[in-house]
Each structure stands twice: as C-alpha cells, then as structure tokens.
Amino acid sequence: MRARHQTSHGWGRVLHAEEEVLRPERQAMLERLVAKDPAPAVGNRRSYGDAALNSGGRVIDMTRLDRCLSFDAGTGVLEVEAGTTMGDLLALCAPLGWMPPVLPGTGEATVGGCIANDVHGKNHHGAGSFGQHVLSLTLLGKDGARQVTPGETPDLFRATLGGLGQTGVILSARLQLVPCKGEMVRVRERRMDGIAEFLSAFDASRASYSVGWIDATAQGDALGRGILEEGEVIAGDAPPPGRTRRVPVALPPLLVSAPAVRLFNALYLRRVPEAGRDRERPLADFFFPLDRLHDWNLVYGKKGFHQFQCVLPEGEEQALTPMLERIAESGLASPLAVLKRLGPGRAGMMSFPMAGMTLAVDFPNRPEAEALAMELEWMAVEAGGRIYLAKDTLSDPDLMARMYPEAGEFARIVTEADPKGHFQTDLVRRLKLRDPR
Amino acid sequence: MSNESWLILGATxxxxxxxxxxxxxxxxxxxLAxxxxxxxxxxxxxxxxxxxxGAAALAFDARKPKGFEALIDRLCAEAGTLNVAVFVGSMPEQSEIDADPALLARTVEQNFTGPATLLHRLAPQLAQRGSGTIVGVGSVAGDRGRLGNYVYGAAKAGFATYLSGLRNRLGREGVHVMTVKPGFVDTAMTWGIEGMFLVASPDQVARDIHRGVRKRRNVLYTPFFWMGIMGIIRTIPEALFKRLKI
Incomplete structure (x- = not known):
C-alpha cells in the first residue's frame, strides 16, 4: 500500500510531525497492514497536541473505515467502525430515535478517537464518559484481532479506554445508544455575573446538558462572568443544516489580540438578554457549535494555539479564582473559554474526568503562553486536579503520576500488549507514559 | 419510498x-458487487x-465474465426501475505495465471490456423495461493519452466511446446512459501520489453523480472545472503535446 509523506499537526497547530500516512479503505487491508508493520492509528486529528503524531514514523489513518456494521433498533446497540465520526452517527441515529450517549464538542471526532481519549460531553455530570457506554471493542495487534470487554478483559479494557491508542488499533466498537426524543434541543441561556454565581448555578442545575462560556478577560467583580447554557433534547425535526464556512488560510493573529478579544467577549455576553432566554436549536448546532466554521483553528494564525484544560476536584473549586485572575491579567485569553461541572464517571486508567469543575481556555502560541499554561497546570496539580492529555502540548513527565495515579499500571499493561512499542506516539514519548513508575 | 434498484459494480x-x-x-x-x-x-x-x-453483497470480478449472468438475473428479479453504476477500475503504474506488457490486457479488461461486456448483456433487459439509468465512471485520463498513464487512459477512452454508443442505442428506448469523468479524487488510487491538485472528496463526486443522474446529464465532468481543464488539454496540437510532460 502506498504511503503519503506529509507534515501533520495537532489541532492546535503548535506541534508538527513528518510522517508517512497509510489509509486503508477496507478491514482486510488494515489487518494485513497491522500484521506486517503495526503503527499507531489516527482519526480526524482533533487532539490539540501530539496525541495523534508520530514523528519520523508511520501512522494509520482510519477515516475510511466508517461504516455502521449493525444496529438493533429495539435495544439501541450499534456496532460501528472506528473511523465513523460522531457527527455522522448523530445525524444517522437521531431520526431513528436514538443518539450517542456522549458527544464531544466537535462532530469531527471519530469513534476511535473518542475511545482512545475517553471523551466527555455536556452531560458528563449525569451520563459519565464516552467509554462507559462502550460494550465491547475489537482491537488489532500484530497477532491479530481480539475482543475487549469490560467484563472479560477488564485490565485491557481500562488501558484501552483513554489509552491514547497504546494497546493497539481500535477497529470497531459496540456502543449502547440512548433514546432521543427528537432532533432539537431547548436551550436556556443565562448570564452569570461572576465565578461564584456560576458555581452555584452549576450546583443547582438539573439539566441533562450544561456548559458555561466564560469571558476570560473579565477582572475584579466581573471575574468569571459568562453564559450558562442548559439543554434538553426535545421532539421536533431539524431544519436542513446551514452552510459550513471555511477559514481559507491562517489568519493574522490580530483577531485574537487582547483588545479584540475583550471587545468580542463583551458583545458576546450581551447577545443574551439580562433576563436570559430560551432557544430551540438543532442537535448538531448545540453539540458542535464550532463545526460550522471549518478549520477554525486557523483563526489563531500560523503559530497556532495552546489549549489548557484542567479539572479541579470537588471541594477545590475555589482554586478557579486565582487561575482566572492569572488568565485575565495575562491578556492572553481568547474567546474560547469553557467551564463545566464533571461527575465522577471515567472508563479507563488514563481517563481525564473526575468529579469537580473543568476549565478549558485557548491561548495563542506566544512565548508568555507557555509559562502561563505551566503555571496554571501547577495550580491544578496543587489542588489535586489534572490536565487533559488530548489537549496538552506542554506538560512534564514528572507530573504524570501525580495527576494520573494509575499511570504505572497503565504502563505495565501497555507494555504487555505492545512490548515492542509499535503504537507509541509523540505524546507518549514526550510524557514518558510507557516508562515504569 | 423509492422503487429504484441500483447494481453498483466495484462497490468497495x-x-x-x-x-x-x-x-x-x-x-x-x-x-453491491x-x-x-x-x-x-x-x-x-x-x-x-x-x-x-434492501441491500445485498454480490460477487463480481470484471475479469470473470462467467459470473455476470448471476448478477444480471439478481438485478432483473427486482421490480421497478433498474439502474447500474460502474465504478470498477484499476490504475497500475505506467512503469509496471512497461516492465510487464501482459498487464496491458488486464488493465483494459478491468477498465473497459469487463464492465462493457456486462453492460452489453444487460442492455436488452433494460431496453425491455424502457427505463433506468446506466452510470459509467471513466476518467479525465481518457481524454488524452499522456506519458504518465496512457494504457489506463486508453482503456477509459474505450469505455467512454462504448458508453457514447450505448447512450445512442438505449436513449431511444427510454434508458439513460451517463458518462462520468472524475478528475483527481481522494481515493486509494491517488493516495500518496505526488503532484495531485484540486483533489475532490469521494462524497463530493458522489453528490455530483447523483445530481447528474436526476438531471439526465450525458457526460459529467466532476468537479465541474475539469471540463475546462480538459478542454484546454484536448486543444493542444499533437506536435506540441508530444513534447509535454503533463
């Protein structure tokens, strides 16, 4: 099979890799490839850093293995190939009365990527992580295919969910879908005047889906102000999807300069009237708001951006205040800043979620941004929290065991599953995730 | 619900x-064959x-005409409008064919004579029903013999000429024949080849073909701008063209 030589990058466009990319279109081609010359699998590369990069090596692009293999309309059990995107699944299943139980913030993420990063969605506080709804998966290694289930192969299952592709190539998965009332979401939007109001609103919220947008440039009394969105899926047919727009080239970083962001954020906040409002939006618009702007990562210019995402454990939420103060002072914040309550649900050893609050902020890639992100990471670690490896470009191998207590066990199981290290990626090498601890 | 049936050759x-x-x-x-x-x-x-x-998987090999009857019978067992779309084809490197001229016959079989034989056997049945569409996927490579892939191009040109004749024959019987000439498409055939430009996604091409069927187009370049590109390439005089490497 012919390989394509290319320079790949993470979604944040900060980290790059020279790679050979193979793209099998049928399972038989993939099986031959993995038996002969195993390499890490990648999907649509929505990880921000280097989780899907393999410098100087080969990767297997899974995006052409995107078929739905079986579906039981009675039980909602769906088997799909790993290259299927979440957006495709949602569009396919919703008219049949079912939907994926967990949806990440972009519909471009593949099922394989959602498993390998054990992603969460706006309903994490109630529904848990994506991996908790995976009934079984087929994993390909040099020795062939094997079924991995939480019941029969619990260690391998827990090392594969959130396991960054290190146990093998995820070929397909059986997912338990949830009933879906219709194709629309009733969204209640309310302005939040500051971090204290935000936190108590999350505590009081009974909505299935909730997410907060934060104006990360606001300081003083307005620190942590923003908009809380709460959603419920309701009956109704969605109008045909609108046109997606494309960012054609890397834009000058003027758009993410401090004054531009302050202005944008102030206007964005005022979009929602003071008394709040209710809106009805199509499923895809609510779950994947940024997908309408294709290649939006180019807005940050040629140098790209870092996304910092951490979770702070329950009871340590007060640590958000100094973090938000540091972000606002820095003048580095972009309009993309998200706050959300997480529940305890997680499916794997290296899964990100823990019960508490998660904060995600984008910073344009300037020299000060690295120092700021590391400072924030330290604050999170001190509070007993952790950062999300799917977003990371900067972390330190020495911090891994503190943030991920099962990192040692993970390394052991992965080494057993892939002793020769065929599935290593740049992220795994950078953070030494395979080293015994 | 639609009463159409589609036999799709080369369906993987x-x-x-x-x-x-x-x-x-x-x-x-x-x-799906x-x-x-x-x-x-x-x-x-x-x-x-x-x-x-409904959907069914059927065995089809363009180089084994013995298997064609079963496919034709299976399609004709369906009520309603019968349609065929031919996506079969293979593009060996020109250098491979130069090294092994036996590959030439195989390339012609895969891209032209195999699918044409099947269509020829099916044509009377479609004519009898007096409806339906045949979609034949050729290639812009068939518009001019180029240094890089002229055996493949010649096979596609043969197929295009065949389809043109079939259109002439079946058009008067109520059966429409559409020739599709895709430019560069992001498939396994083009993956990793240097120098590709204006590459279209398979979805984009499929949407174009689908629209072309509804509008009963005769020859469809997809994406559309390849009509212009090939128009220019066709007008280059042979005396000049033979010196070019395009």
Missing amino acids: SSMARAFARAVAERGAMVL GRDMADLEHVAADCRLRGAR
Whole structure:
C-alpha cells in the first residue's frame, strides 16, 4: 500500500510531525497492514497536541473505515467502525430515535478517537464518559484481532479506554445508544455575573446538558462572568443544516489580540438578554457549535494555539479564582473559554474526568503562553486536579503520576500488549507514559 | 419510498461507497458487487441503516465474465426501475505495465471490456423495461493519452466511446446512459501520489453523480472545472503535446 509523506499537526497547530500516512479503505487491508508493520492509528486529528503524531514514523489513518456494521433498533446497540465520526452517527441515529450517549464538542471526532481519549460531553455530570457506554471493542495487534470487554478483559479494557491508542488499533466498537426524543434541543441561556454565581448555578442545575462560556478577560467583580447554557433534547425535526464556512488560510493573529478579544467577549455576553432566554436549536448546532466554521483553528494564525484544560476536584473549586485572575491579567485569553461541572464517571486508567469543575481556555502560541499554561497546570496539580492529555502540548513527565495515579499500571499493561512499542506516539514519548513508575 | 434498484459494480471503492450511501438514503435497493465479500457485507449493512429498502453483497470480478449472468438475473428479479453504476477500475503504474506488457490486457479488461461486456448483456433487459439509468465512471485520463498513464487512459477512452454508443442505442428506448469523468479524487488510487491538485472528496463526486443522474446529464465532468481543464488539454496540437510532460 502506498504511503503519503506529509507534515501533520495537532489541532492546535503548535506541534508538527513528518510522517508517512497509510489509509486503508477496507478491514482486510488494515489487518494485513497491522500484521506486517503495526503503527499507531489516527482519526480526524482533533487532539490539540501530539496525541495523534508520530514523528519520523508511520501512522494509520482510519477515516475510511466508517461504516455502521449493525444496529438493533429495539435495544439501541450499534456496532460501528472506528473511523465513523460522531457527527455522522448523530445525524444517522437521531431520526431513528436514538443518539450517542456522549458527544464531544466537535462532530469531527471519530469513534476511535473518542475511545482512545475517553471523551466527555455536556452531560458528563449525569451520563459519565464516552467509554462507559462502550460494550465491547475489537482491537488489532500484530497477532491479530481480539475482543475487549469490560467484563472479560477488564485490565485491557481500562488501558484501552483513554489509552491514547497504546494497546493497539481500535477497529470497531459496540456502543449502547440512548433514546432521543427528537432532533432539537431547548436551550436556556443565562448570564452569570461572576465565578461564584456560576458555581452555584452549576450546583443547582438539573439539566441533562450544561456548559458555561466564560469571558476570560473579565477582572475584579466581573471575574468569571459568562453564559450558562442548559439543554434538553426535545421532539421536533431539524431544519436542513446551514452552510459550513471555511477559514481559507491562517489568519493574522490580530483577531485574537487582547483588545479584540475583550471587545468580542463583551458583545458576546450581551447577545443574551439580562433576563436570559430560551432557544430551540438543532442537535448538531448545540453539540458542535464550532463545526460550522471549518478549520477554525486557523483563526489563531500560523503559530497556532495552546489549549489548557484542567479539572479541579470537588471541594477545590475555589482554586478557579486565582487561575482566572492569572488568565485575565495575562491578556492572553481568547474567546474560547469553557467551564463545566464533571461527575465522577471515567472508563479507563488514563481517563481525564473526575468529579469537580473543568476549565478549558485557548491561548495563542506566544512565548508568555507557555509559562502561563505551566503555571496554571501547577495550580491544578496543587489542588489535586489534572490536565487533559488530548489537549496538552506542554506538560512534564514528572507530573504524570501525580495527576494520573494509575499511570504505572497503565504502563505495565501497555507494555504487555505492545512490548515492542509499535503504537507509541509523540505524546507518549514526550510524557514518558510507557516508562515504569 | 423509492422503487429504484441500483447494481453498483466495484462497490468497495470509496467513490462507489459514497454513491451507494447517497442512493440508500433515498430508499433504493442496493446490490453491491465486488471481490471483497466481507467488505461488501459491511457496505450493505451501512446502506440498510442509512435507509436502503434492501441491500445485498454480490460477487463480481470484471475479469470473470462467467459470473455476470448471476448478477444480471439478481438485478432483473427486482421490480421497478433498474439502474447500474460502474465504478470498477484499476490504475497500475505506467512503469509496471512497461516492465510487464501482459498487464496491458488486464488493465483494459478491468477498465473497459469487463464492465462493457456486462453492460452489453444487460442492455436488452433494460431496453425491455424502457427505463433506468446506466452510470459509467471513466476518467479525465481518457481524454488524452499522456506519458504518465496512457494504457489506463486508453482503456477509459474505450469505455467512454462504448458508453457514447450505448447512450445512442438505449436513449431511444427510454434508458439513460451517463458518462462520468472524475478528475483527481481522494481515493486509494491517488493516495500518496505526488503532484495531485484540486483533489475532490469521494462524497463530493458522489453528490455530483447523483445530481447528474436526476438531471439526465450525458457526460459529467466532476468537479465541474475539469471540463475546462480538459478542454484546454484536448486543444493542444499533437506536435506540441508530444513534447509535454503533463
């Protein structure tokens, strides 16, 4: 099979890799490839850093293995190939009365990527992580295919969910879908005047889906102000999807300069009237708001951006205040800043979620941004929290065991599953995730 | 629900799969023919879930005409409008053919005589029903013999000429024949080849073909701008063209 030589990058466009990319279109081609010359699998590369990069090596692009293999309309059990995107699944299943139980913030993420990063969605506080709804998966290694289930192969299952592709190539998965009332979401939007109001609103919220947008440039009394969105899926047919727009080239970083962001954020906040409002939006618009702007990562210019995402454990939420103060002072914040309550649900050893609050902020890639992100990471670690490896470009191998207590066990199981290290990626090498601890 | 049935030849290719999805979404019956039966079953399952009235995987090898009868019988067993889309084809490197001239016959069989033989056997049945569409996927490579792939191009040119004649014959019987000439498409055939430009996705091409069928186009360049590009390439005088490497 012919390989394509290319320079790949993470979604944040900060980290790059020279790679050979193979793209099998049928399972038989993939099986031959993995038996002969195993390499890490990648999907649509929505990880921000280097989780899907393999410098100087080969990767297997899974995006052409995107078929739905079986579906039981009675039980909602769906088997799909790993290259299927979440957006495709949602569009396919919703008219049949079912939907994926967990949806990440972009519909471009593949099922394989959602498993390998054990992603969460706006309903994490109630529904848990994506991996908790995976009934079984087929994993390909040099020795062939094997079924991995939480019941029969619990260690391998827990090392594969959130396991960054290190146990093998995820070929397909059986997912338990949830009933879906219709194709629309009733969204209640309310302005939040500051971090204290935000936190108590999350505590009081009974909505299935909730997410907060934060104006990360606001300081003083307005620190942590923003908009809380709460959603419920309701009956109704969605109008045909609108046109997606494309960012054609890397834009000058003027758009993410401090004054531009302050202005944008102030206007964005005022979009929602003071008394709040209710809106009805199509499923895809609510779950994947940024997908309408294709290649939006180019807005940050040629140098790209870092996304910092951490979770702070329950009871340590007060640590958000100094973090938000540091972000606002820095003048580095972009309009993309998200706050959300997480529940305890997680499916794997290296899964990100823990019960508490998660904060995600984008910073344009300037020299000060690295120092700021590391400072924030330290604050999170001190509070007993952790950062999300799917977003990371900067972390330190020495911090891994503190943030991920099962990192040692993970390394052991992965080494057993892939002793020769065929599935290593740049992220795994950078953070030494395979080293015994 | 649609009363169409589509026989799709070469149904494991990414372009054919995208087209199969497009017709499945409109409720058609899809008969998926190719060599990798396991993969065809996957395509069939996917089509059923996407709204196909029915879907089946069938064995087809362009180089084994003995198997054609079974396919034709299977399609003709369906009520309603019968349609065929030919996506079969293979493009060996020109250098491989130069090293092994036996490959020339195989390339012509895969891209031209195999599918044309099947269409020729099917033509009377379609004419009898007086409806339906035949979609034949050729290539812009068939518009001019180029240094890089002239055996493949010659086979596609032969197929295009055949389709033109078939259109002439069946048009008066109520059966429409559409020739499709894709430019560079992001498939396994072009993956990793240097110098590709203006590459279209299989989905984009499938949508174009689907629209072309509805509008009963005769010859469809997809994406559309290839009509202009090939128009220019066709007008270059042979005395100049023979010195070019394009």
